Amino acid sequence: MIKSFFLLLLSSTFIHAELRVVTDFEGGNAEVVVLDQAAGRLRIMPALRGGRGWPCWWFLRLDGTSAGQKINLEVQAQTKPYRPETVLAAAWCQPDQAVLSHDGKTWKQTAKAERSADKVAVYQVQAEGPSLWLAWGPPFVPSTAETVLAEVKEKLGDEAERFELAKTRDGRPVNGIRIGKADAPRQVWVNARQHAWEAGGAWVGRGFVEWIASAEAQDFRKRCCVHFIPIMDVDNVTLGAGGKESLPQDHNRDWSEAPYHPEVAAAQKRIAQIQAAHGLDVFMDLHNPSAGDRAPFFFGPFGFERMTGLQRENYQRWMDLAAAHISGPLKVEPKYRYATYVKTEEERARMSSGWARAHGGEGTISITLETAWNTPHSTAENYMVVGAQLARALDAYLKEARH
Ligand SMILES: [Zn+2]
Numbered sequence: 001m002i003k004s005f006f007l008l009l010l011s012s013t014f015i016h017a018e019l020r021v022v023t024d025f026e027g028g029n030a031e032v033v034v035l036d037q038a039a040g041r042l043r044i045m046p047a048l049r050g051g052r053g054w055p056c057w058w059f060l061r062l063d064g065t066s067a068g069q070k071i072n073l074e075v076q077a078q079t080k081p082y083r084p085e086t087v088l089a090a091a092w093c094q095p096d097q098a099v100l101s102h103d104g105k106t107w108k109q110t111a112k113a114e115r116s117a118d119k120v121a122v123y124q125v126q127a128e129g130p131s132l133w134l135a136w137g138p139p140f141v142p143s144t145a146e147t148v149l150a151e152v153k154e155k156l157g158d159e160a161e162r163f164e165l166a167k168t169r170d171g172r173p174v175n176g177i178r179i180g181k182a183d184a185p186r187q188v189w190v191n192a193r194q195h196a197w198e199a200g201g202a203w204v205g206r207g208f209v210e211w212i213a214s215a216e217a218q219d220f221r222k223r224c225c226v227h228f229i230p231i232m233d234v235d236n237v238t239l240g241a242g243g244k245e246s247l248p249q250d251h252n253r254d255w256s257e258a259p260y261h262p263e264v265a266a267a268q269k270r271i272a273q274i275q276a277a278h279g280l281d282v283f284m285d286l287h288n289p290s291a292g293d294r295a296p297f298f299f300g301p302f303g304f305e306r307m308t309g310l311q312r313e314n315y316q317r318w319m320d321l322a323a324a325h326i327s328g329p330l331k332v333e334p335k336y337r338y339a340t341y342v343k344t345e346e347e348r349a350r351m352s353s354g355w356a357r358a359h360g361g362e363g364t365i366s367i368t369l370e371t372a373w374n375t376p377h378s379t380a381e382n383y384m385v386v387g388a389q390l391a392r393a394l395d396a397y398l399k400e401a402r403h
Pocket residue numbers: 194195198287288
């Protein structure tokens with residue numbers, strides 16, 4: 001009798017293991033609003049990381065689930081301001097489809113969220129075992145970047161050189177890799193993740209650098225040198241903070257004469273050296289846009305319509321090649337957009353793209369790729385396809401001699 005009582009207790013404990021939200025890992029972020037054990041209902045909002053920008057990214061592990069258990073994940077906007085008197089709109093933390101994983105490694109999109117009148121997105125998900133990972137989008141953290149850089153170096157040997165760009169203000173390494181000969185006639189700089197929440201941009205970067213390291217790019221590597229930084233804002237990515245509009249300085253407004261972030265200062269120094277020694281052909285910055293942008297697009301140079309000669313020719317040729325190559329499933333818009341929401345010349349000059357334009361040569365092009373994250377195609381795999389297509393466009397662009 002007593003024995004069967006304990007067995008009963010044991011089995012009911014097994015069935016009703018306590019659900020627990022865990023976020024103490026790289027990129028983890030969630031503030032629990034409600035956790036209803038009986039109903040399997042979890043309400044979260046992205047946790048505020050004081051001064052570290054937009055509370056939009058979230059990434060958690062739910063422990064204590066059982067195979068087949070249904071969970072209602074509700075996501076609402078953070079209620080506290082991230083800047084004085086500024087609360088972030090809910091749309092930034094509520095993709096139509098979030099992502100889930102049963103092993104913390106492979107991610108797939110959830111079903112489309114249902115949205116309530118009070119601006120809560122509800123994702124219905126199902127566990128397959130004792131843990132369920134849930135995130136805003138496929139996570140890409142410093143350990144992911146480390147794996148990519150190590151694999152590329154391993155594959156290319158002497159054709160590649162890893163480097164530490166800088167240590168962040170919190171002392172974390174910002175790593176990069178140079179592929180091709182340092183004194184190659186054509187030079188390219190690509191960085192991702194100036195905004196920590198924009199994980200999709202880092203996946204595009206991965207697809208890009210893996211194509212550059214592939215057998216298909218053997219000829220490219222003889223002619224061109226690529227300098228690649230997979231994650232610029234390592235601190236905020238590690239902490240699961242949004243980074244955008246962080247205080248005192250957003251990374252992509254920090255490209256001044258006296259940058260606050262050591263990694264921005266170090267990037268400026270290296271780019272200036274490349275320009276002085278060989279001439280910089282292409283500067284590219286990888287981002288993700290807003291929830292309503294359903295296709296990737298490039299931000300081009302302000303005043304493009306008034307440009308003439310070589311500059312205009314190069315920017316137009318880039319756009320044509322990019323549109324031909326980035327052809328789907330995430331198909332790029334065939335015309336530049338302009339970041340006109342940045343109002344002053346002074347602020348525009350402090351964006352990486354503006355800085356690179358000002359410090360490059362007449363033939364340099366400096367562009368920003370914004371890859372759409374709020375579509376059914378916005379998966380890690382498809383982001384990497386965009387990256388490979390971007391690299392093929394670059395290959396085609398650099399096949400023509402520099403004017
Ligand atoms: Zn951005």
